[in-house]
Amino acid sequence: MTSQQQRLDDLKKQILNNHITPQLAASATQLVFGDGNPDADLVFIGEAPGKNEDLQGIPFVGAAGRFLNEMLATIDLKREDIYITNIVKYRPPDNRDPLPDEKTAFLPYLQAQLDIIEPLLVVTLGRHSLNCFLPDLQISKVHGQPKRHGEHVYLPLFHPAAALYNGGMRQTLIDDFAKIPEIMKLINQSK
Numbered sequence: 001m002t003s004q005q006q007r008l009d010d011l012k013k014q015i016l017n018n019h020i021t022p023q024l025a026a027s028a029t030q031l032v033f034g035d036g037n038p039d040a041d042l043v044f045i046g047e048a049p050g051k052n053e054d055l056q057g058i059p060f061v062g063a064a065g066r067f068l069n070e071m072l073a074t075i076d077l078k079r080e081d082i083y084i085t086n087i088v089k090y091r092p093p094d095n096r097d098p099l100p101d102e103k104t105a106f107l108p109y110l111q112a113q114l115d116i117i118e119p120l121l122v123v124t125l126g127r128h129s130l131n132c133f134l135p136d137l138q139i140s141k142v143h144g145q146p147k148r149h150g151e152h153v154y155l156p157l158f159h160p161a162a163a164l165y166n167g168g169m170r171q172t173l174i175d176d177f178a179k180i181p182e183i184m185k186l187i188n189q190s191k
C-alpha cells in the first residue's frame, strides 16, 4: 500500500473516532470517504452521498456517477485515474441539502484529503462544493473557469445530478468538462 493510501486510511479512521456529525452517522448506512487514485492529478468533489452511495460506501455510483464516468471517458480518463469524494461524507436523510454545520464539520478532513493527494486541479461539482472553498463566487457566473486560490487551482462545474435532466445545463457541463485537459496542461506548464 502506498503511503498516501495509508494516510487516507488513517484520516478515515479519524472521522470515525472523532464522531463527526453523529446524527448523520446514525441515520446513514456507512461513511462514504472517497474513492480512486490517492496520487491523482485530478480530484472531484461533490456534495454528499445519495442512496446508492450510502449502500455501497463509494461516491458517485448512481445516475450522476454514471454520467460523470461517461464524461471522464470523453477525455480518456477512468475512475481509477482520478480521486473522488464529497464534502459531507454521510448521506443526509431523504437526500436533503447538507446543513452549514455539517459542511463545516467535514471541511478540515476534506482539506486534509487534498493535502495528502496534492492534485493539480480540484474540480468542484455544484454550488455547495464550490462555495466550500470560494464562498463569494456564483456557479452560474464562474462555471468552466479555473480559479487559483491558496494552494490549489479549482475548476467549478455544474453538478452532474442537476445537469442530467436539464438539456441546457447538460451541454454546458459537457463543454466545461472538455476544457479539463487544456487546463491541466497549462497548470503543468506553470509549475
Ligand code: URA
Pocket (backbone or CB within 6 Å): 046, 047, 048, 049, 050, 053, 058, 059, 060, 061, 062, 064, 065, 086, 161
Ligand atoms: N451526488 C453527490 O454530490 N455525491 C455523490 O456521491 C452522489 C451524488
